Amino acid sequence: MPPSADRQPAVLMGGIYLNPLKLKRNSIQFKLFSGVLIVLVPLIALLFFNNYYAIHVVRDQISVSNKNTISLYMRQIDENLDDVSKYIYKLALSDPDLIELNQKGLTDSYMLSKVRLSNELSQDILLLKAVDSMFVYSIPNQDILKTYRNSPSDALFVYSQLMTRLQPEMQSNEDITKQWYAETIGKEHYLVTYSKTDNVIIGAWVNVKNLLTPISYVNKGENVTPLFATDRGEPLVNEDFVREHQIDLNRQTDSYYMSGSKEQFLVVGQKSSISNISLIALVPDSDILKGLPYLTRVIILCFLAVALLVPFSLMMLRKTVLLPLRRILMAMKLVKEGNLKAAITPYRTSDEFEIVNDSFNGMIQEIETLKISYYEEQLQKQQAELKYYQLQIKPHFFLNAINIIYNLAQVKKYELIQELSISLSRYFRYMLQTNQYSVPLDKEIKHIRNYLVIQEHRFPNRFQYEINVENQALPIPVPPLAVQTFVENAVKHAMSMDRVMKLTIDAELRKDEESTRLWIRVQDTGTGFSEEALAKLRAGERIVDEDGEHIGVSNIRERLHHLNPGSELTFTNRPEGGASVEMLIPV
Template identity: 45%
Template sequence: MLPLFKSLRFKLIFGLLIIVIPIVAFMIYNNLYAIKVVRNQVAQSNKNLISLYMGQIDRNLDEVDKYLFNFAAQDTGLLVLDAQRDQNADRYSLAKIQLNNKLLKDLPSYKSMDMFFVYSEPNQDLLTVISDQVTYTRQEAVENSIMTIFQDQRDGSNQTSLKEWFMLKLGDQYYLTRVIKYGNVYIGAWADASKLMVPLNLVDLGNNGRALLVTDKFETMSNKAFVQENQINLNNVGNDYKLTGKGEKFLVVGEKSAKGRFRLIAVIPDSIILENLPFLRRMVSFILIGSLILLPFILFLLRKIILIPINRIMMAMRRIEDGNLDVRITYSPSVIEFDKMNQSFNRMISQIQELKINVLKEKLNHQKAELKHLQLQINPHFFLNSLNIIYNLAQVKDFTLIQEMALSLVEYFRFMFRSNMAFVALRDEVQHTLNYFRIQEMRFPHNLTYDLSVPDNLMDELVPPLVIQTFVENTIKHAVSMDKQVHIGITIEAIEVNRIRIRVQDTGKGFPEDVLARLQMEMDIGNGEGHHIGIWNMQRRLRLLYQDQAQITFANGADLGAVIDILIPFHEKEGGGNYASIAGRGR
């Protein structure tokens, strides 16, 4: 199987992703960049707006500062309040009346202020001038709070700096306070912090947008519930914007006051900001989402149009590699190129199959010719020895044996020339072997004995011709002599359900060690003089007839002698039944 990264499927998908991913990444980057640019622009715009309003507030506070300083420097009545009341009570009271009338007259000129006050520390006396919009209850609470500040200031427990405007908290409301010290007299101004937010409430920050006024510790003076509900973090709002909030995000910008310890903050919903993006950004988002939606559909079409037809061809080629030439690619609606490719593939496989059949036929004919050639080979020594036996019998005028010998030779050569058959019945092979034994008995009288055992029900099995006689002939050639009697035993039986074993065993000297080793390794042991050519012929014939289903083993018996086992598959019925035993002895 091909590695995944070398497959066409991988390369097509990888190539598609190589094209799509950079485009999608660029679109995402462009989208994020556009969002960042718009956020910067909105943040800068609102920053400028907040700075404008903060500048206006600071200018109003600066005018109040100038008024307070001028008042302290020019009004002589403050000098009277700086002295003890007991020194001149009437003058003290007159000075308070004059100060009250002047402050009451000037208060309407400063609409952002709700109160002017003067405090005489030597007399612990507080003079206040209140706007008509302030209730008596609120006035009383403010006066008590201011008295507390001065009391703490005198005791040294007040940590509030009086050098700038600061926030004074009464209940849930915050008030902007300014105090200027002149000798032992304090003059100051007081205003509701919510009045500073009136102009900012006219600014359009969206339905969920807010303008906030916070202390220097980022405590919210207004819209506290809105900040807590949306979990908006106002800490460390500096010159740059920040995104904060749970759920819907908010863009927060702020500006610190130059006159006091407070700042203005604008909170703008991020959704409102993104609504102001240009049409191109929306189009990019549409293309991006469309690409992500279309990508699976493109991969599906790629698979259906290209990958499935190619996979069908690959599967057919794998089955052909396994030797199945009957495989054909079935017709399936596809593109014209793949239709042509499938038709050409099927025609090519058909031609290969026909060519293979022709080659097999030619090979079979060649094997038949080779088998016939092997079967027709005649041992010249056997023929000459047989003629020599007839000649010797003629000299002694033993006409009966001459007739028997001639008849045996006729039967021998008749069987040999039936070799156009690839198989013969076992009974014919057995009869031929017995006839061969009879001829050899005449050659080696009293020195050759034999027996042949075969079940009756195997007599009709088909075996290759000369499969027994070849090994008997080889045994007689190498084991039988005029000096010693040799017995040859042949046993034929059915084994392993579907195989026939033919065992040829003799009582001779057995195989030489070198010859036995070569035979066991299935090496050619023939030589130029024709020795062992019969064994090679039979090995070759069995290979042609049975391929790997036949087997010949060679060994030496425990009591000397050679043992040859031939295993071949049989065709008809399995063994069992009575045995026919045939034995003979030289006479």
């Protein structure tokens, strides 16, 4: 049964609506749900852990392999670059031809030194592997000596930009040695180093792409992207590739990490020991996981098996256990609410539930029979009490009424005698009706008027009454003598020969969003209830005084409870004096 709109949101599992907010910890649904979770959660966690562990192991292996490779190449590059740095340092300290270049003026000795130095550099550059060009710049003569391994097409542009950027060093009087650093000239990236001694700058540079040529050749056929990056995470090679996949290169390269937006890449790096760059390898994660096809299939099959097994198991539990229990619980709930017709309709189920259903239906039939018998017995008892109360006509009331008629006859007030006789006959006729369980409020009010007319003649000038009843309330049924009993009690206990007693009866219909109820109030101007009597009335106890036990109020309370469930009786003392009784009867 789907949950209604006003209930808490439920989860559908295997055709069963499980509301985790309303599941009681001791319920079968909670135990079944918990049992399924206890089995599934460790299984799923194991599958996830196994998959994660396998992926982690493969990534570790791939990262170690690539780490070893790029570390080897980074050491080779560092060694080659260090050889160039040592060569430049040695040349600056020991070559005599550099002395002539420190002098200003293009003399013959200057030109001879320049030719000898050019020949020396042209021979030595072939032995230095990690360099594209070497240069010697004479600051006094603003003359540059260049030599190339292979003359690059952009060599002139590189030197023009490089000389411009070295202007601050040229104007300095101090000796400067600059280790290899990354320099961007145009759209290309270069590694540059130089040493300034006196008025001569000796330096070398290499295009970063040329440093990757041996690595690209070795990794040919593998989907691995090598590149160089600065210590700020700026790529020096394959910039478009890094930007397209949004790969973060600004992390520590001590161990591998995963990065990338569209596709994840395993990032492994090795920092150079003599420059501000790092050699990095990017391996696509998809290529790494291709090495786990069998394990991936097993995990997928396990997930599919669990996904199919759980709903099937829950459907079987629902059909064999939960639905029969739900039918029994729904029937028991209806019985608890008072519906004894809530038998479980026979249906095909397990033998144990069939026995329970048959026993439940038989028990409900027996309870219904016993309840009907008890209800009839209670009604007979109340009817007997009502008859007793109706026949409980006090002799002094009857004698007082006859005495009033006699006195009126002496003064020859025949019209009052007729009026009193009619009221008295109607009063006794109503009191002797014992076969009705309820009467319209209009009929009860008419009977009360007859009674009050008699009392008005009995206590002339000392008794007043007022009746205010809405027309909508007149046809509402009430138990007979329900209001009359409280009227008689008011006259009996509130009447005094020292003052005028006024009796007021009000009745109206009160409606709210949930129900409509008949409100009746009887109040007088007497001395009110005693504290003891008020406590007993509110507690529902019977009152015993010198006249014996009073069954009228208890009888009304019982009849309202059985015939009008939800009725309320309220007893209070008025602040200005007198008693007040209020009744609320559901319509």
